[in-house]
Amino acid sequence: MKIYLILLALSLAVRAANLLPNGSFEHGADLAWNRMHDLPYLPDQAWKQDDTLAFHGKYSLAGDGSAPLLIPLEANPRKGCFSIYVQSDAPFEVLAEAFAYTNSGASLQTQTTFQAGSDWRRLVLKVTHDNNLRSSNFGPMFIRLTGKGTGILRFDAAQYEYGQVTPYTEWHRPDFPATPEQDEGTVKQTTAEPLAPGTAGPLPAPIAFSVASRTDAPLVPVSVVLPFARGARSGTGPLAVRTADGLTYPAQSSVLATWPRDGSCRALLVHCQVPLAAGQNNFTAVSAPAQTELPDGALLAASEAGFVSRLASPVLSSLWRDAQVIVKDITDQTYHARLGQASDCRIVENGPLYAVLRLRDLLVSDSGEKLGFYVAHLFFHRDLPGFRLELSFTNPQTESILVIKTAKVLLGAGTGQVSAACFTGKNPSDKFSLPLERFSQIGSGKVRLLIAQPAERHPTCLEEFADGSVSGYLWPEQCRPLILTPGQTILREFTVLEGDAALAAFTAAPVALASPAELAATGFLTIPFGVLDEGKYPYISSRLKPAANDRYGRESTLNKDLLGMFNYGDIRGDGGWANLESFLDFSSILRALVFNDLDALEFAFDRAVHYRDVDTIRGSNHYHFPNHNGGSTDTSHAWPQGYILHFLLTGSPRSQEVVRQTMERALEIPVDAKGIYGARSLSRYLLMLVDLYGALGDARLRDRFFAQVKYATAQNLGEDRHDDTLFPWGDRLDPYQVWYGACAFMQMYNLTGDEICLQEFRREMDASLNRQFFFLDLRETWPNRAPEELWPIQLGFHSRHRGALIYPLLVFRSQIENNDQWLALARKACYADYHSGTHRIDPMDIMRAAIMQGQCPPEDDLRQEAAELVLSGAAPALLNGDFSLDPEWFRHWHLPASRQMGFDEAVKEWPLTGSCDVQAISAPREKLSYKVSPWRYYSRLFGYLDRDEFYLAPPSLRVWVTSKWALGRSTWAETAKVRLEPGKWCVRGAYKLDENAADTCFGRLTFFHPGEDPMWLSFNLKAAAGEGVLQDNGLQSCASLTPSVSIIExxxxxxxxxxxxxxxxxxxIATLRMYLYLHPDKQDALVHLDDFSLERLP
Incomplete structure (x- = not known):
């Protein structure tokens, strides 16, 4: 029997000593769900409240010991104390273990054994959590109790506290804060009434757009954003939408974003109602002819009683006013608010076809206690008997969690029993699967309620009562109570209909997009991108377009629950890494634009909304993913571009509010804050400022941008600094960090036309593209040609993953300098990288589509040039196999280096004794800059030419495998690239593994034909002597000789x-790589390599 008690913590400001809500189980058998992927939503029915015996209060928790008990919480203290009283009818031995989530999973922190018996005994376990997962203040951990015995086992008075154990005290719900977390969407946002039309006149030209629909529908509300180049249009003007067969429909429009340089329209938000067929529908926006004038009168009008909606149904007009938001917390206290009585009510948009109303108010109990606030957006459409309701609930606490049992909206009185219920949502645990449905609906009377699940975020429930009322849940009562961390928001979207009259219109779920070619031509994104012709460029299209089994695609993401609620799924590696530094949601949207794929765009929007609502807490980009643990706001890892672009392409009010919240938080950061001092922290911060400025046009963002640049210039440039770049990072430079900053200068120039931005852009590009940075590695790994000729190969290597941003930068430089050499370099680097045999396909690669700007050469020519380049750069033979080529340096071999160390630090940590060992490293002590490759010197700290231990003749290469820094308890050593002609070959080598090396060490020969995926052969280095076992990935299928390996003692x-x-x-081209791993129980190992050769067999 196993009992899991999962803890995750409160804050230092909580007044009670006990940080565990409902620790005495007086309010139910379950405490809460902590949003981790390995916990089920549903409560465990094997454990019940027991009133026959309790240590504290009326109830304890009892079970027969046949099932696990899950009690999730939030935990904060780095050093705390967990305790719980245990009683059993028969003797039990309980193993208590404390686990903390730090990186990709839970790691054991401490453990103890406990004896339970007939009297209440207190189990005490000291807990340490050194590296919280979600942020420095809140992080998940759990206590696991494994019992051995039979009979009834009871628990009571669970407590988690700082320091030493104290007598049990009950947890107290935190008071409503005197200054609750501000909602910048309300406080800072100016009126969002449509801007008055300027002197626009007719459209410069008709603008094509497409709409994807799930079903046929006679009249569907459609919203689309139309892009305009700077200066092309100064206002709105009357518009109409024309179908492919020539029919026209009136359209309502408002300016969504402007070009700051001249105030002209950048994005025009257009609303219309048009017939749709299932699949893709094509339309054109045109200047409105007289016969398609808009109806008179806005949908929303003010009166003494508040806002009145002119809807198609009087029932719906009154229904939303009487709707109640109801939340019940962990103590069973109920709080409510009525939409029609909201203290903050404002019109976001109001026209004759479409209107949006925003409501915000506190939830208050009957006794006057406050809990949190809701925000509701209501979307109305003319002549349609229904409206959409986007509803969210937010924890207003700045330093404390809230635990809620349920949150819902009730439409009607809700009297009588629940007559029908629809529970939808996939449970996180595979053991408790629940149905996943795209749409669910309920309501047999006049009112019908519809729930949309664009992606599986968290479960929901729809209910119908005996009186015909309906309710929709943000968090269902059937689930465990839910923990909300400070500022956390939970959100759901519902649709309210009168009968089935408009059902098809609201289930069509249209996705609209202006022509991607138009978006590219107008410079709408302020970053160059190209639209791919798959027929002319099938090779690069196949590399950039997601495959059916793409690990970032819709099916893979949904099957693995990677868009689950909050950080559920993140520690499985979903979007944590993907969105922090891989800008996955932005890349997904860009992929859809490049391929004009509306299905892909729909899912990309789902992903952007996920990150919008998950990563943004209190207006900050929350730092809760496993890849980098630290503070709650980190500009070096946060990518708000996805939900910024979602706002610019959809006009979503919710996205706009989050963008505004992000702006306010960004502006709050002091200019001299250490978190934005240099490298990617600074460059990402500048990039965030410019993207926010482009979306919102707030002059404070522009001013802060230039103020930050001025401050950084004084700090980072000068004689004592790396005087070539604004973004240095210690003693090394990764080009992508500078490319972030160069991208910020490029975009700010596109928005403002300020020539200073061009000067800064050119300096950063020159610094990052200094050839000396690339040539050292090229001489070692591609040794057969001068590095000047092979530069595209190494530039292509650095353009992977986050570095793909270099492609639009090179295209932009080519444009502003009217110099095609930069565009040619981008194309060469892209195709050389795809032909170098080591590249994996990533969503970020979509930035490479920028090379399709202008007249692009035929793809066969690009591929042939790349193949010739990589083949000519590989060595004709395996070089320096006996490590005798250079007395101080293992030439033509490559070892990785830690990204989290400096040279001096590494020398101090060198594990071998004796000053001669340190001196033998012989790496130069001069300060490194972008002009040299630090990887070469750092790798020498892990590899050493050993003249005392060798195979046939000195020296050998001694490799240090360590658990220190970020090497991950493993390393590898790899030969330079070798060109192989057709034939039969044998590669040999000698090695010595010490006792600390793991049994999993292996060698791998990789072989590829330029432009094709690599093939490889792998063998275990610790296999028994004799004929070894090969893992073959493709080589045998294209050869007559069966590959084989033999191991000799x-x-x-x-x-x-x-x-x-x-x-x-x-x-x-072939390379040989030796993969070296530490034994799980060891911290360091030494491996010797020697006498490698490659010979042709007869």
Whole structure:
């Protein structure tokens, strides 16, 4: 039997000593769900409240010991104390273990054994959480109690506290804050009434757009954003929408965003109602002819009683006013608010076809206690008997969690029993699967309620009462209570209909997009991108377009629950890494634009909304993913571009509010804050400012941008600094960090036309593209040609993943300098990288589509040039196999280096004794800059030419495998690239593994034909002597000789040899890499390599 008690913590400001809500189980058998992927939403029915015996209060928790008990919480203290009283009818031995989530999973922190018996005994466990997952203030951990015994087991008076154990005290719900968390969407936002039309006149030209629909519908509300180049249009003007068969429909429009340089329209938000067929529908926006004038009168009008909606149904007009938001907390206290009595009510948009009303108010109990606030957006459409309701509830606490049992909206009185219920939502645990449905609906009377699940976020429930009322849940009562961390918001979207009259219109779920070619031509994104012609460029299209089994695609994401609620799924590696530094939601949207794929765009919007509502807490980009643990706001890892672009392409009021919240938080950061001092922290901050400025046009963002640049210039440039770049990082430079900053200068120039931005842009590009940075690595790994000729290969290597941003930057430089060499370099780097045999496909690669700007050469020419380049750069033979080529340096071999260390620090941590070892490293002590490759010098700290231990003759290469820094308890050593002609080959080598090396160490020969995916052969280095077992990924299928490997125990103690035989049928490139791992219980290991050779067999 196992009992899991999952803890995650409160804050230092909580007044009670006990940080565990409902620790005595007086308010139910379950405490809360902590939003971790391995916990089920549903309560465990095997554990019940028990009033026959309790240590504190009326109830304890009892079970027969046959099922696990899950009690999730939020925990904060780095050093705390967990305790719980235990009683059993028969003796039990309980193993208590404390686990903390730090990176990709839970790690054991401490453990103890406890004996339970017939009397109440207190189990005490000291807990340490050194590296919280979600942020520095809130992080998940859990206590696991594993019992051995039979009978009834009871728990009571659970407590988690700072410091030493104290007598049990009940948890108290935190008071409503005197200054609750501000909602900048309300406080800071100016009126959102449509802007008055300027002197626009007719459209410069008709603008094409497409709409994807799930079903046929006679009249569907459609919203689309139309892009305009700077200066092309100064206002709105009357518009109409024309179908493919020539019919026209009136359209309502408002300016969504302007070009700051001249105030002209950048984005025009257009609303219309048009017939749709299932699939893709094509339309054109045109200047409105006289016969398609808009109806008179706005949908919303003010009166003494508040806002009155001119809807198609009087029933719906009154229904939303009487609707109640109801929330019940962990103490069973109920709080409510009526939409029609909202203290903050404002019109977001109001026209004859479409209107949006925003409501905000506090939730208050009957006794006057306050809990939190809701925000509701109501979307109305002319002549349609229904409206959409986007509803959210927010924890207003700045330093404390809230735990809620349920949150819902009730439409009607809700009297009588629930006559029908629809529970939808996939449970996080595979053991408790629930149905997943795209749409669910309920209501047999006049009112019908519809729920949309664009992506599986968290469960919901729809209910119908005996009196015909309906309710929709943000958090269902059937689930465990839910923890909301400070500022956290939970959101759901519902649709309210009168009968089925408009059902097709609201289930069509249209996705609209202006022509991607128009978006590219107008410079709408302020970053160059190209639209791919798959027929002319099938190779790069296949690399950039997501495949059916794409790990970032819709099916994979939904099957793995990677868009679950909050950070559920994040520690499975979903979007944590993907969105922090891979800008996955932005990349997904850009992918859809490049391929004009509306299905992909729909899912990209789902992803952007996920990150909008998950990553943004209190207006800050929340830092709760496993890849980088730290503070709650980190500009070096946060990418708000996805939900910024979602706002610019949809006009979503919710996205606009979050963008405004992000702006306010960004402006609050002091200019001299250490978190934005240099490198990617500074460059990402500047990039965030400029993207916010482009979306909102707030002059404070522009002013802060230039103020930050001025401050950074004084700090980071000068004689004592890296005087070539504004974004230095310690003693090394990663180009992508500078490219972030260069992108910010590029975009600010596009928005403002300020020539200073061009000067800054050119300086950063020159610094990051200094060839000396690339040439050292090229000489070692591609040694057959001068590095000047092979520059595109190494530039392509650095353009992977986050570095793909270099492509639009090179395109922009080519444009502003009227110099095609930069565009040509971008194309060469892109195709050279795809032909170098080591590149994996990432969503961020979509930035490469920028190379399709202008007249692009035929793809066959680009591919042939790239193939010739990589083949000519590879060595004709395996070089320096005996490590004798250079007395101080293992030439033509490559070792990785830690990204979290400096040279001096690494020397101090060198594990071997004796000053001679340190001196033998012989890496130069001068301060490194962008002009040299730090990887070469840092790698020498992990590799050493050993003249005392060798195989046939000195020296050998001694490799240090360590658990220190960020190496992940492993490393590898790899040969330079070798060109192989068709034939049969044998590669040999000798190695010595010490006792600390893991059994999983292996060697891998990788072979590829330029432009094709690599093939490889792998073998275990610790396999028994004799014929070894090969893992073959493709080589055998294209050769007559069956690959084989033999392992030989030599006469020299500890040394072994391998001989790997294979055949290749086509000229290609090979490398040999030795993968070296630490034993799980060890901290350091030494591995020696020597006498490698590659010979042709007869």
């Amino acid at each position: 030599t006469q020299k103690p500890g040394w072994r040899e391998f001989a790997l035989r294979f055949e290749n049928r086509q000229t290609g």
